Amino acid sequence: MASAHPEPGVAGRSRRPIAWSRLASAIPLYAIVGLSAFLMVFPFLWLISTSLKSDGEALIIPPVWIPNPILWENYQRAWEALPFGRAYLNSIYIAILVTLVQLLTCAMAAYGFARVRFWGRDVIFVLFLATLMVPFQVTLVPSFILFKQIGWVNTHLPLLVPPMLTNAFGVFLLRQFIMTLPLELEEAAVIDGANRAHLFGLITLPLIGPGLAALGIFTFLGTWNAFLGPLIFLNSSELFTVPILLNSFRGLYNTAWPLVMAASAISVIPVLVVYVTLQQYFIQGIALTGLKG
Amino acid sequence: MLSRRAKDNLVGLVFIGPQLIGMLAFVIGPMVYAIGLSLYRWDLLSPPTFVGLGNYAEMIQNETFWKVMRNTSYYTLGYMALNILTALGAALALNRIRGKVFFRTLFFMPVVTSAIAVSLIWLWMLNPQFGVVNTFLRGMGIAEPPKWFSSTAWAMPGVILMSAWWNLGYNMVILLAGLQSIPESLYEAAMLDGASRTQRFTHVTLPMLTPTLFFVVVVTFIGSFQVFDQIFIMTNGGPADATRVMVMYIYSLGFQRFDMGLAAAVAMVLFAILLVMTLVQFRLQRRWVFYG
Numbered sequence: 001m002a003s004a005h006p007e008p009g010v011a012g013r014s015r016r017p018i019a020w021s022r023l024a025s026a027i028p029l030y031a032i033v034g035l036s037a038f039l040m041v042f043p044f045l046w047l048i049s050t051s052l053k054s055d056g057e058a059l060i061i062p063p064v065w066i067p068n069p070i071l072w073e074n075y076q077r078a079w080e081a082l083p084f085g086r087a088y089l090n091s092i093y094i095a096i097l098v099t100l101v102q103l104l105t106c107a108m109a110a111y112g113f114a115r116v117r118f119w120g121r122d123v124i125f126v127l128f129l130a131t132l133m134v135p136f137q138v139t140l141v142p143s144f145i146l147f148k149q150i151g152w153v154n155t156h157l158p159l160l161v162p163p164m165l166t167n168a169f170g171v172f173l174l175r176q177f178i179m180t181l182p183l184e185l186e187e188a189a190v191i192d193g194a195n196r197a198h199l200f201g202l203i204t205l206p207l208i209g210p211g212l213a214a215l216g217i218f219t220f221l222g223t224w225n226a227f228l229g230p231l232i233f234l235n236s237s238e239l240f241t242v243p244i245l246l247n248s249f250r251g252l253y254n255t256a257w258p259l260v261m262a263a264s265a266i267s268v269i270p271v272l273v274v275y276v277t278l279q280q281y282f283i284q285g286i287a288l289t290g291l292k293g
Numbered sequence: 294m295l296s297r298r299a300k301d302n303l304v305g306l307v308f309i310g311p312q313l314i315g316m317l318a319f320v321i322g323p324m325v326y327a328i329g330l331s332l333y334r335w336d337l338l339s340p341p342t343f344v345g346l347g348n349y350a351e352m353i354q355n356e357t358f359w360k361v362m363r364n365t366s367y368y369t370l371g372y373m374a375l376n377i378l379t380a381l382g383a384a385l386a387l388n389r390i391r392g393k394v395f396f397r398t399l400f401f402m403p404v405v406t407s408a409i410a411v412s413l414i415w416l417w418m419l420n421p422q423f424g425v426v427n428t429f430l431r432g433m434g435i436a437e438p439p440k441w442f443s444s445t446a447w448a449m450p451g452v453i454l455m456s457a458w459w460n461l462g463y464n465m466v467i468l469l470a471g472l473q474s475i476p477e478s479l480y481e482a483a484m485l486d487g488a489s490r491t492q493r494f495t496h497v498t499l500p501m502l503t504p505t506l507f508f509v510v511v512v513t514f515i516g517s518f519q520v521f522d523q524i525f526i527m528t529n530g531g532p533a534d535a536t537r538v539m540v541m542y543i544y545s546l547g548f549q550r551f552d553m554g555l556a557a558a559v560a561m562v563l564f565a566i567l568l569v570m571t572l573v574q575f576r577l578q579r580r581w582v583f584y585g
Contacts, residue, residue, distance in 0.1 A: 004310055026390070033386050037399045040458070043414045044402065046425055050417065059423045062432070109312035118305025124313070131320040133571040137519050137540045138564045139323035139555045141547040142330055145337070146323060165315025196304050225407040227522040228540075232548060243409040247526065257417050264410045275405045279398045282405065286463065287470045 047268070051261035058257045076264040081252070081259070084266060086238055087245040094159055094221040094241065099216050101164040106215065107208065107226040110174035111200050115186070125175075128168045136229070144232055157162070158233040158240075162225065170215045173288070178204055214285035217278075224271065242267045322447035324564075330557035337551050347559035358559065360534055361542040367449055368456075368538055369517035375457040377509060380464035385498075387465070388472045397469070401462030415455040416442070416527050442528050445535040452524055452536055459523070460516075464509050471505030472498070511574045515567055539563050 050058050051074055053067040078084075112118070114123050136143075147158045185207075186199045192201070205212075230244045237248065249263045275282060297304070299342050299426035306313075331348055335341035337431035383400055384546035387393050418424050419441040419583060430438035475498065483493045521540040524530065530545070537545075540557065 010429065029386060029390060033390060033396055036383065037396050040400050040461070043418060046418060047414050056326060061423065063425055063428055070491065074477055105311040109309040112305050112308025116301055116305040116308060118302045121305060131316055133568050134320050134564065135567060136518055137521065137543065138560045139327055139551055140543060141560060142323040142326035143319070144547070145553065162315065166319050167310050168316065171312055188508070198502065221405060227408045243407045246409045249574055257528050261417065262414055264413045266404055268410045272402065275402065276398065277554040283397065283401065283466055286466045
C-alpha cells in the first residue's frame with residue numbers, strides 16, 4: 001500500500017506533526033477507494049439513469065448518462081402495469097408479522113434455555129443448534145409436499161408460520177445475550193413477588209434490546225428480500241410479494257429495459273432509503289450476527 | 294401445588310414451546326421426510342414406489358449431476374476467491390482512511406438489495422449488444438467482448454462477477470470488525486521493536502486476522518453451495534446447463550420434472566457437504582463468538 005498512515009489503531013495517537021508529504025502519499029489510496037466506491041455504486045446509478053430513458057434512448061451507443069427528455073412517467077407506467085401497491089402491502093405485512101412474532105418466540109426460547117432448569121434442557125438445546133445445519137434448500141421438496149397436503153400452497157401461511165416459529169440462530173444469539181445479564185436483577189424481583197412472565201417481559205426483554213434489534217433487522221430484511229420461498233409457494237399474483245411480482249414483470253416486459261429498470265427502482269429505493277437512514281444499526285447487526293452460517 | 298421441579302419443567306416447556314414445535318414441524322420433520330423420500334420414486338400423482346438407493350445410483354450415473362457438481366464447485370471457487378480478496382482489500386483500505394463510515398455505507402449498499410433487483414440490473418449491464426459493460430470494453434479496444442449470459446464460457450464468470458459485487462460489503466464489514474479488534478498495543482510494541490510497515494502487516498495484522506478470515510471462508514463456502522436466486526433469474530441454469538448449480542438442479546427435479554425422490558437424493562448430497570463445513574465452523578466458532 002502506498003499510504004503513509006500508520007497501521008490501524010495507531011493513527012491519531014502518533015505524536016509526530018502532520019507531514020504534508022505523508023498526506024500526499026495517501027492520495028493514491030483515496031483514489032483507489034474512491035474509484036472502487038464508484039464501481040460499487042455504479043449499477044444503482046445506471047439503474048436510475050436507464051429507468052428514465054425511452055426504449056430507444058436506452059439502446060444508443062455510446063450510452064447517454066442523463067436522459068433527454070427525462071421520462072418520469074416510466075415509473076407511473078411500471079407501477080400501473082402490475083399490482084405493485086398490493087405486492088407492497090403483502091411484503092410489508094409479511095415482513096412485520098414474521099419479524100415481531102419471531103423475535104418473541106426466539107426471546108422466549110432463549111430465556112427458557114438460559115434461565116429455567118427443565119428436564120432435558122441441554123439435550124434439546126444441542127438439538128436446536130444441530131438444526132442450524134439444515135438449510136431451507138435441503139428441505140425444500142418435503143416442505144412443499146407437506147404444505148400442499150395441508151392446503152397451504154398458494155396462501156401466505158408457508159411464508160409466515162415456519163419463520164415465525166423457527167430461527168435456531170436467533171435463539172442461540174439471544175441466549176448468549178441473556179447469559180451475560182446478572183442474575184441478581186431477577187433474584188431481587190422475585191423477592192418483590194415477580195413471576196416468570198414478569199422476569200421475562202419486564203426485566204430480560206428490555207435488557208436485550210441490541211440483540212433484538214440486530215436479529216430484527218436481519219429477519220426483516222431476509223423476509224423482505226426472500227425469493228425462493230415465495231416463488232415456490234405462491235401462484236396468484238394478488239398474493240405476490242414485491243420480489244416475485246418484479247420477477248413476473250420481467251417476464252412481461254422482457255426487452256423494455258427502461259420499464260424493467262423503473263420497476264426495479266420502485267422495489268429498491270425504499271429499502272435503500274431505510275438502509276441509509278439506519279446504516280449504523282445494519283453494520284452493528286452484522287458485527288453481532290456475523291457468525292450466522 | 295406442583296413441586297418446584299415439576300413447575301420448572303412446565304415453565305420451561307411453555308417458554309421453548311413455540312420454537313420447539315417449529316423446529317419439529319418445519320426442520321426435523323421435513324429433514325426426516327427428505328431422507329425417506331430419497332428412497333422412493335414419486336411424481337406426486339401416482340402412489341410412491343420404494344426404490345431403495347435407486348435414486349442415489351441413478352444420480353451418480355447421471356451426467357447432469359456431475360455437471361451440476363462441477364458448476365457448483367466452479368462457482369464456489371471463483372466466487373470465494375473474488376469476493377474474499379476484494380472484501381479483504383476493501384477492509385484493509387477502509388481501515389486506514391478518513392470517511393470510513395461513508396465508504397462503508399456505499400460498499401454495503403448492494404447487500405441490502407433484493408436478488409431480483411440486482412439480477413435485473415446486471416442482466417441489463419451485461420447485455421452482450423447494448424450493455425454498458427460491453428460498450429465500455431469496446432471503447433477500450435476489445436472488438437469482441439464476452440457474450441456473458443449468452444455464452445457457455447462466459448455465463449459463469451458473469452454470475453460470479455455479479456455475486457461478488459452483491460455480497461462484497463458483507464464480508465468487508467466482518468473483516469473490518471476483525472481488523473478493528475486487533476489491540477493497538479500489538480502495533481505499538483512492534484513499532485518499538487522497529488518493525489517495518491510490511492513486517493507489522495505480516496506479523497501482526499495477518500495472524501490476528503486469521504480467525505476472522507477463516508470464519509469468512511467457511512461461511513462464504515456454505516453460502517456458495519446454496520446459491521440459487523441470482524442464477525435462476527439471470528440464466529435459469531443456461532446456456533446449455535453451463536450455470537446449473539445444485540439448488541437449481543433440486544428445484545428443476547422437484548418442481549419441473551416432479552421427480553421428488555431424485556430431488557430429495559440430490560438434496561441429501563447438498564446436506565452432507567454443508568454438514569461437513571458447518572461442523573468445521575462449529576469446532577472453531579468458540580474462538581470468535583465475542584469478537585464484535
